[in-house]
Amino acid sequence: MWLESSSVERDLGVLVDNKLNMSEHCATVTKKANRMLGCINKGITSRDKEVIIPLYSVLVRPHLEYCVQFWSPLYKRDVDRLERVPRRATRMIKGLGSLPYKERLREQLGLFSLEKRRLKGDLITMFQYLKGGYKDGDSLFTRIHMETMKGNGCKLLLGRFRLDTRGKFFPMRTISHWNNLPREVVDSPTLDSFNIWLDGVLGHLV
Numbered sequence: 001m002w003l004e005s006s007s008v009e010r011d012l013g014v015l016v017d018n019k020l021n022m023s024e025h026c027a028t029v030t031k032k033a034n035r036m037l038g039c040i041n042k043g044i045t046s047r048d049k050e051v052i053i054p055l056y057s058v059l060v061r062p063h064l065e066y067c068v069q070f071w072s073p074l075y076k077r078d079v080d081r082l083e084r085v086p087r088r089a090t091r092m093i094k095g096l097g098s099l100p101y102k103e104r105l106r107e108q109l110g111l112f113s114l115e116k117r118r119l120k121g122d123l124i125t126m127f128q129y130l131k132g133g134y135k136d137g138d139s140l141f142t143r144i145h146m147e148t149m150k151g152n153g154c155k156l157l158l159g160r161f162r163l164d165t166r167g168k169f170f171p172m173r174t175i176s177h178w179n180n181l182p183r184e185v186v187d188s189p190t191l192d193s194f195n196i197w198l199d200g201v202l203g204h205l206v
Contacts (some may be wrong), residue, residue, distance in 0.1 A: 014071050022071045026078040033063040033085045040092075047094035049109060056089045064114060069125055072118050074168040082114050106203070116202050122174040123181070127194050129171075130154065140171055152183040 008017045008024055015025035037060050044051060064082055073079050090104040090111075091097045105111045112120065127133075129140060142157040158175045178186070185201060188194035 012067065014067050016071075021074050023073075023075065023078050025071050026073050026081055029063045029066070030081050030085060033060050034088070036060050036063065037085060037089055047092060049093045049096075052089065052093050053109060053111075056086070060085065060089060061114075065117065065121070068118055069121060069170050072122075072168070072170065072173070079115055086111075086114060112202065119174075119177060120198060120202055122170055123177060123198060124191070124195065126171065126174050126178050127186075127188075127191065131191075133191075141175070152179070152181055152186040154186045155179045 008015055010016075015028055016022075017024055037056070040052070040055050040059065044055065046052070064085060073082060086105070087101050090101065090109065093104075093109075096104045096108055099108065102113075105113060126141075144155045144157055156175045156178060158172070158179075181201065182197075185194065185197040188197055
């Protein structure tokens, strides 16, 4: 019996195509998230942020972030496609529809964009690997040992790769962000303290 070829396969809920660009998965999860957001829009009369944001966080955003360290979007068009969901959700909130998206998120709601949330998730995962939270996790990375190194004292070596696609996957896409973190952040003694420091750092990024 011959095995049939397939351009796309689903593995643990993630669609993976033969080019590993994740665009089809981005389209699928965006469609699911928008469908759920539409149900909230039609079924809930309140437009208060105390109602909309918890519903969005529990029922919509998980579709956009499940297993995202694996399938994080590679192309700007996919980043923008995903980001249109929270744009739509925050416009539903009373009094915020006319404000720019970034102002709605940070100044009015205290939220990060999906792009920043993905970066935060990557850095938290990196912290757990380097601190021994995963078995043999430290073997994924090569540390740079330099006593007089500027910046943080836990910088990692970014290897070379021929294909741009490889550079978009964890851990390659995360190393440069990790190396740019301040020393006090990477030296955090616990995950909770790292999380607090990280929120402060990401809050100042455009």
